[in-house]
Amino acid sequence: MVSEATNTLKKSVFWDWMTTVDHKKIAILYLLAGTLFFLKAGLMAVIFRIQLIAPEMEFISGQTFNEFITMHGTLMLFLAVTPIFFAFMNFVVPLQIGARDVAFPFVNALGFWLFFLGGLLLSLSWFFGGAPDAGWTSYVPLASREFGGVGIDFYVLGLQISGFGTLVSGINFIVTIINMRAPGMTMMRLPLFCWTTLLTSILIVFAFTPLAAGLALLMLDRIFDAQFFIPGEGGNVVIWQHIFWIFGHPEVYILVLPAFGMISEVIPAFSKKRLFGYTSMVFAVLIIAFLSFMVWMHHMFTVGIGPIANSIFAISTMTIAVPTGIKIFNWLFTMWGGKLTFNTAMIFAASFVPTFVLGGVTGVMLAMAPVDHLYHDTYFVVAHFHYIIVGGIVLGIFAALFYWYPKMFGHKLNETLGMIMFWLFYIGFHLTFFIQHILGLVGMPRRVYTYLEGQGMDTMNFISTIGAFLMAVAVIILIINIVYSALKSEPVTVDDPWDARTLEWATHTPVPEYNFAQTPQVRSLDPVFYEKIHGNGKMKPAEPLDDIHMPSGSILPFFISLGLFIAGFGFISFHLDLFISPYVLIAIGGIVTFGSMGLRSMQTDHGYHISKETVEEMEKELS
Amino acid sequence: MADTADLSKGLPTNPEKATLEGKNKFLGMFVFLAGEVTMFATFFGTYLGLRDGTAGGPEPADLFQLPLVFIMTMILLTSSLTSVLAVYAMKKNQFQKLKLWMWVTFLLGVSFLSLEIYEFVEYYEHGLGYTSSAFASSFYTLVGLHGAHVLFGLGWILLLLLRYRGTGVTLSNAPKFYAFSLYWHFIDVVWVFIFTVVYLMGIGA
Ligand code: HEM
Ligand SMILES: [Cu+2]
Numbered sequence: 001m002v003s004e005a006t007n008t009l010k011k012s013v014f015w016d017w018m019t020t021v022d023h024k025k026i027a028i029l030y031l032l033a034g035t036l037f038f039l040k041a042g043l044m045a046v047i048f049r050i051q052l053i054a055p056e057m058e059f060i061s062g063q064t065f066n067e068f069i070t071m072h073g074t075l076m077l078f079l080a081v082t083p084i085f086f087a088f089m090n091f092v093v094p095l096q097i098g099a100r101d102v103a104f105p106f107v108n109a110l111g112f113w114l115f116f117l118g119g120l121l122l123s124l125s126w127f128f129g130g131a132p133d134a135g136w137t138s139y140v141p142l143a144s145r146e147f148g149g150v151g152i153d154f155y156v157l158g159l160q161i162s163g164f165g166t167l168v169s170g171i172n173f174i175v176t177i178i179n180m181r182a183p184g185m186t187m188m189r190l191p192l193f194c195w196t197t198l199l200t201s202i203l204i205v206f207a208f209t210p211l212a213a214g215l216a217l218l219m220l221d222r223i224f225d226a227q228f229f230i231p232g233e234g235g236n237v238v239i240w241q242h243i244f245w246i247f248g249h250p251e252v253y254i255l256v257l258p259a260f261g262m263i264s265e266v267i268p269a270f271s272k273k274r275l276f277g278y279t280s281m282v283f284a285v286l287i288i289a290f291l292s293f294m295v296w297m298h299h300m301f302t303v304g305i306g307p308i309a310n311s312i313f314a315i316s317t318m319t320i321a322v323p324t325g326i327k328i329f330n331w332l333f334t335m336w337g338g339k340l341t342f343n344t345a346m347i348f349a350a351s352f353v354p355t356f357v358l359g360g361v362t363g364v365m366l367a368m369a370p371v372d373h374l375y376h377d378t379y380f381v382v383a384h385f386h387y388i389i390v391g392g393i394v395l396g397i398f399a400a401l402f403y404w405y406p407k408m409f410g411h412k413l414n415e416t417l418g419m420i421m422f423w424l425f426y427i428g429f430h431l432t433f434f435i436q437h438i439l440g441l442v443g444m445p446r447r448v449y450t451y452l453e454g455q456g457m458d459t460m461n462f463i464s465t466i467g468a469f470l471m472a473v474a475v476i477i478l479i480i481n482i483v484y485s486a487l488k489s490e491p492v493t494v495d496d497p498w499d500a501r502t503l504e505w506a507t508h509t510p511v512p513e514y515n516f517a518q519t520p521q522v523r524s525l526d527p528v529f530y531e532k533i534h535g536n537g538k539m540k541p542a543e544p545l546d547d548i549h550m551p552s553g554s555i556l557p558f559f560i561s562l563g564l565f566i567a568g569f570g571f572i573s574f575h576l577d578l579f580i581s582p583y584v585l586i587a588i589g590g591i592v593t594f595g596s597m598g599l600r601s602m603q604t605d606h607g608y609h610i611s612k613e614t615v616e617e618m619e620k621e622l623s
Numbered sequence: 624m625a626d627t628a629d630l631s632k633g634l635p636t637n638p639e640k641a642t643l644e645g646k647n648k649f650l651g652m653f654v655f656l657a658g659e660v661t662m663f664a665t666f667f668g669t670y671l672g673l674r675d676g677t678a679g680g681p682e683p684a685d686l687f688q689l690p691l692v693f694i695m696t697m698i699l700l701t702s703s704l705t706s707v708l709a710v711y712a713m714k715k716n717q718f719q720k721l722k723l724w725m726w727v728t729f730l731l732g733v734s735f736l737s738l739e740i741y742e743f744v745e746y747y748e749h750g751l752g753y754t755s756s757a758f759a760s761s762f763y764t765l766v767g768l769h770g771a772h773v774l775f776g777l778g779w780i781l782l783l784l785l786r787y788r789g790t791g792v793t794l795s796n797a798p799k800f801y802a803f804s805l806y807w808h809f810i811d812v813v814w815v816f817i818f819t820v821v822y823l824m825g826i827g828a
Binding site for chain 1 (some may be wrong): 646650651653654655657659660661662664665666668669672676677678691723749753754756758759760761764766778782783786795799825
């Protein structure tokens with residue numbers, strides 16, 4: 001895979017991956033783990049769509065249905081899409097800004113292990129009395145100690161741990177993008193993907209911390225009998241909704257901004273044109289990021305907050321459509337008059353545009369507070385956010401996968417299989433979700449495990465499920481494609497297989513451990529393209545060739561996370577009948593975590609150097 | 624990325640930001656504290672929403688004693704000042720002074736925390752358990768979280784003081800002492816808000 005050929009320190013493969021702090025390897029770990037959660041959550045969706053294929057089915061029980069929709073949503077948002085984004089961010093952002101690594105390689109690894117073990121903790125719920133079942137929003141009182149089962153404890157602690165990982169990764173990306181840019185890479189020359197990574201990370205810092213607070217409150221309520229959400233004891237259930245959506249709405253933008261960035265890379269590359277309106281694109285994402293904190297109450301129109309608040313939040317919600325519209329036009333104008341190549345990456349990116357518009361239009365419809373009483377908690381909302389999440393985010397991810405695959409793995413994915421997959425997925429997606437708008441309008445409530453015959457819902461549900469099958473087949477074809485291409489594809493030996501524009505295409509394939517032998521001097525937006533036109537096609541170095549300093553690997557990120565995993569399980573086990581006392585588990589976990597942190601701060605890590613000669617040798621071998 | 628600054632003329636005036644690593648730590652710490660602000664804001668919001676939810680149990684005005692809280696505030700404010708003096712000494716490359724002021728900071732932190740524990744015990748004896756009411760839970764959670772931050776800070780500075788007891792100011796430990804002082808100021812600012820929002824407003828209401 002990526003850096004086997006270039007790995008200078010000899011270690012066993014397993015140990016190497018457990019201790020790696022190399023952003024490119026961490027990217028692969030994120031991609032693998034995120035894909036596993038994606039497949040798991042997707043499988044659940046197929047199963048509960050089968051349950052809904054006909055009225056009064058008894059394929060799974062109502063309880064299982066609730067557990068599946070909860071886990072589906074939670075996994076997809078927190079443990080599938082976010083990590084897959086982190087995979088691309090980790091791999092691409094340092095290359096795009098001309099850096100040798102991220103700002104905090106150790107923290108980067110820590111972020112991965114926290115996410116992964118947090119996700120594992122959440123998934124353990126299946127073996128200890130059932131998964132969480134109160135929806136991905138876990139509203140109280142449904143999720144409070146009186147009504148929610150032990151699954152909710154797994155939800156609270158699993159998300160707490162993985163959310164902490166997301167938070168530290170976000171901090172790492174912010175510092176990386178601000179401090180580690182190569183000479184000449186000014187903020188207004190940053191590729192859009194870096195901009196959106198920066199803004200997503202900022203949103204993470206301000207949104208995941210309220211989530212952490214909210215989850216802590218719910219945990220204290222459930223495990224230590226606090227009274228935050230118990231109305232009889234002076235508590236208040238609406239507070240949970242506020243906290244959740246103060247996190248939750250920025251979260252949806254945390255997810256969509258990187259997808260914006262991805263297609264802003266793919267579309268110019270295959271239109272052979274620079275991104276139209278770069279500056280307005282940057283300002284549009286800035287405004288969107290800011291506004292995303294001003295709209296959370298649109299999820300609570302029906303709670304009864306009052307007409308004034310509802311009006312204010314309706315208007316602020318609608319204003320987000322303005323910067324979003326700017327972006328849509330810029331993508332269209334980038335393609336307009338370009339030399340278009342419709343390969344798989346491009347067709348995914350291009351089809352993002354119309355589907356995302358549909359999601360935005362229903363968003364504005366939902367933002368009209370009075371009418372929202374009709375839509376709220378029906379399949380109309382489900383259709384809305386899937387147009388954004390699948391039609392926007394997942395299409396963006398597929399575009400990015402096909403686009404960056406050769407840089408990450410040294411060969412392209414098969415185009416024929418890619419196109420088949422695209423059409424299956426695209427048709428399947430619209431079949432599944434378009435019809436759900438109408439289902440919602442005729443009154444089908446969301447999160448209900450079955451329906452009666454003869455209410456005008458039978459055919460539409462049937463069509464929706466068939467669409468889900470098509471999407472599942474498309475994902476299977478993607479997996480076949482990955483295996484097939486690994487075996488059959490020509491290795492990519494050139495640096496720049498797509499004739500693209502940004503700095504990641506100036507590195508060798510496979511990317512050597514140190515990324516750039518010499519830090520490049522950036523002279524323009526789209527620097528690689530600039531050098532192709534105005535230079536000799538190679539980046540000019542900004543420094544002489546010298547020894548390269550690298551951070552050394554460490555197993556401590558794994559142990560810090562493992563300790564939290566054990567302690568988290570300890571907290572949950574207050575509600576389990578285990579042979580071991582919860583306090584013992586919490587103590588062990590605490591010792592492992594704080595011990596590892598202490599060890600880390602006591603050891604002096606100078607990293608190691610790759611000598612100039614080795615670098616020269618590797619450069620010769622790779623070019 | 625290690626110590627790449629020019630040391631031929633002695634330590635630079637801002638040793639904490641002289642290396643790229645130092646700059647990264649500096650910015651990273653600021654971003655982290657920005658996140659902490661929103662987290663504390665959430666707990667403050669929750670407290671404000673629930674402080675009237677006393678469910679027949681003790682109320683803020685029955686419990687809070689201004690003199691004690693005032694002493695605690697003064698102790699923490701002073702400890703913030705001593706940490707500034709420590710950083711000031713660090714910039715002048717006076718390592719002994721740095722250590723001295725950091726130890727003073729540490730001791731002030733310990734006394735603050737002891738008073739807080741005393742305070743909680745006192746309230747408990749007046750019938751305010753953690754589960755007594757929504758007010759009780761949100762009070763103990765907000766103030767206790769702040770206390771936990773103080774405790775973490777104490778562990779942190781203790782570790783730094785022990786590990787670097789004989790090294791002098793270097794480009795690799797300066798960013799660490801500096802990051803600690805940022806964190807400590809942050810804790811102090813949070814306490815000022817707790818003092819106002821929880822205690823003053825609690826007694827006034
Ligand atoms: C023009 C932009 C958008 C507008 C005006 C908008 C508006 C809304 C409104 C008003 C709701 C609440 C509906 C209800 O519960 O009755 C909603 C729900 C939702 N939206 Fe959007 N939205 C927009 C973009 C997005 C984006 C970009 C995402 C995701 C990346 C997203 C994901 C969601 C999700 C997940 C829900 C449902 C949450 C739940 O109740 O489980 N939306 N949207
Ligand atoms: Cu929203």
